Amino acid sequence: MKRSKTTIAILTCVTAAVVFCSPSVMMGYTIFGFALGQSTSNYQRDHRVFCNFEDNAANNNSNPEAAFPGALGAKLALWKAAVAWNSQNGGNRAFESDWQGEANSGGNVNQNTSSSLEQSCGGGTLAFTENPDNSGWRIKYCEEWTWEDGPTVTGGRVDLQGVGAHEYGHAIGIGHSQGGNCNVGCSSRPTMCASICSNGVSERTINGDDRGAITDIYGSIPGNKPLITNVTGFSTVGSPITITGSNFAANVAVKFTANTTQDSGVIPGVVYGAMTTNGGTEVVVNIPFDALSGNVFVWQSGQGGLSNYWPLEIIEIAPTVSMIDPPCGQLRGGETVTVQGSNFSGSAEIFLDGQAISTTALTSTMLTGVTPEGSGPGTFVDVTVTQDAGSDTLPNAFEYKENEIAVELSGSLRAGTNLKIDVYGPANSRVAVAVGSPGEIKRLGFCFCIESPFPFVQRYGAGHNTGPTGHIQIVWSGIQGPVFTQWSVTGVIDPPASSNIQLPCESFSVLP
Ligand SMILES: [Zn+2]
Numbered sequence: 001m002k003r004s005k006t007t008i009a010i011l012t013c014v015t016a017a018v019v020f021c022s023p024s025v026m027m028g029y030t031i032f033g034f035a036l037g038q039s040t041s042n043y044q045r046d047h048r049v050f051c052n053f054e055d056n057a058a059n060n061n062s063n064p065e066a067a068f069p070g071a072l073g074a075k076l077a078l079w080k081a082a083v084a085w086n087s088q089n090g091g092n093r094a095f096e097s098d099w100q101g102e103a104n105s106g107g108n109v110n111q112n113t114s115s116s117l118e119q120s121c122g123g124g125t126l127a128f129t130e131n132p133d134n135s136g137w138r139i140k141y142c143e144e145w146t147w148e149d150g151p152t153v154t155g156g157r158v159d160l161q162g163v164g165a166h167e168y169g170h171a172i173g174i175g176h177s178q179g180g181n182c183n184v185g186c187s188s189r190p191t192m193c194a195s196i197c198s199n200g201v202s203e204r205t206i207n208g209d210d211r212g213a214i215t216d217i218y219g220s221i222p223g224n225k226p227l228i229t230n231v232t233g234f235s236t237v238g239s240p241i242t243i244t245g246s247n248f249a250a251n252v253a254v255k256f257t258a259n260t261t262q263d264s265g266v267i268p269g270v271v272y273g274a275m276t277t278n279g280g281t282e283v284v285v286n287i288p289f290d291a292l293s294g295n296v297f298v299w300q301s302g303q304g305g306l307s308n309y310w311p312l313e314i315i316e317i318a319p320t321v322s323m324i325d326p327p328c329g330q331l332r333g334g335e336t337v338t339v340q341g342s343n344f345s346g347s348a349e350i351f352l353d354g355q356a357i358s359t360t361a362l363t364s365t366m367l368t369g370v371t372p373e374g375s376g377p378g379t380f381v382d383v384t385v386t387q388d389a390g391s392d393t394l395p396n397a398f399e400y401k402e403n404e405i406a407v408e409l410s411g412s413l414r415a416g417t418n419l420k421i422d423v424y425g426p427a428n429s430r431v432a433v434a435v436g437s438p439g440e441i442k443r444l445g446f447c448f449c450i451e452s453p454f455p456f457v458q459r460y461g462a463g464h465n466t467g468p469t470g471h472i473q474i475v476w477s478g479i480q481g482p483v484f485t486q487w488s489v490t491g492v493i494d495p496p497a498s499s500n501i502q503l504p505c506e507s508f509s510v511l512p
Pocket residue numbers: 011012013166170176193194
């Protein structure tokens with residue numbers, strides 16, 4: 001049951017950080033005492049949205065805006081919310097937020113993601129910011145409210161953009177405005193007041209007190225801050241774009257939206273080491289394959305930091321798939337394959353037999369993924385690459401082969417707990433497994449590399465069979481110890497129409 005907004009809605013402070021509940025008071029605004037970095041070793045200006053809001057109204061705005069390419073619904077509202085704090089919106093502050101697009105989960109507390117809590121918060125709380133500090137943040141919206149993605153807000157709904165601007169203020173280091181600042185009409189109140197005015201629309205625009213806070217934390221715009229004044233070019237992946245402006249260093253990075261949470265090292269969607277021309281007023285780069293519609297920055301850690309944001313729509317084209325390497329793999333899956341083709345984008349995903357697999361996009365012509373378990377030996381399955389702009393399929397291009405014979409151990413090796421024994425082999429093989437202390441003994445005509453006694457023997461006479469997927473897991477429950485501290489697992493496997501084969505011998509130590 002949704003609660004209609006009849007009382008003052010509270011914008012909570014922050015969770016999991018007691019120190020932030022007594023922020024220092026500077027004029028009306030308060031600050032937490034940290035700044036989100038923009039360096040190559042701790043980049044925290046990125047943000048993204050996981051669209052899991054329960055209300056249709058929270059994610060149904062389908063009118064695109066040129067300044068926010070690629071974003072609609074909740075994404076558009078919350079991107080605009082963050083941009084309210086950026087340098088171009090009045091005042092003199094060296095702050096830029098960097099839109100990274102749509103996330104596929106709410107992420108951890110340091111992954112700078114906004115999403116629904118998927119439940120009520122109680123206490124009149126609208127939303128909260130978790131763990132804001134210089135290692136990142138996470139924002140959650142409470143579901144007892146009916147969220148509205150705008151642009152207009154009606155009928156007792158609450159404005160995602162306005163509340164988003166407030167919560168993002170916490171994320172970047174600002175506490176609640178204090179003193180008499182908030183005892184004024186909606187249009188004059190700071191965004192960082194502890195409660196919203198009406199439906200929250202007036203919180204979309206920050207005011208003088210909020211500007212004081214962000215300038216206090218991030219400083220005034222330095223004289224050498226790079227400034228983008230235009231971007232031209234045909235914006236398909238791989239095509240060159242020309243960025244013009246001022247204060248570009250001789251050698252800059254150009255940072256695109258790429259839906260990445262990576263905050264150090266080689267970050268996806270960044271073209272490093274681009275040489276500028278015309279006295280630091282122009283740089284030409286090819287749009288990297290993993291760039292998505294969103295924003296682009298000139299990024300130079302050593303000189304002036306991050307430029308102003310510039311919206312850039314990336315026009316994706318459909319992929320083509322030419323081959324998969326290797327073209328076959330074991331029924332058990334878990335093997336890395338490389339798919340080659342062209343026009344792959346950062347949104348590309350490999351599907352094997354219609355099943356999406358974990359995909360890493362390496363370049364516009366190469367993807368890698370890990371095979372899932374197959375349905376049977378000798379099966380040929382389709383290889384498909386799907387991305388935002390289309391998909392392409394190579395029919396019957398990957399063959400599942402019988403498993404190689406293997407025995408693998410997992411689970412706890414502590415006395416009194418369970419050991420899981422996974423046996424892989426051809427489909428429909430019969431299996432016997434023995435566990436004992438290391439050594440060698442012959443039983444049933446087979447060489448078990450185990451001494452007597454046999455505290456655990458699973459005979460194939462008992463009906464163990466690898467089934468159509470060539471895999472069975474046998475659990476040895478209640479490992480006994482410490483009679484022996486070393487154990488071995490082995491056995492025999494009987495592939496169809498063949499003779500018995502010794503399973504490899506795996507040894508392990510029983511933990512005390
Ligand atoms: Zn708050």
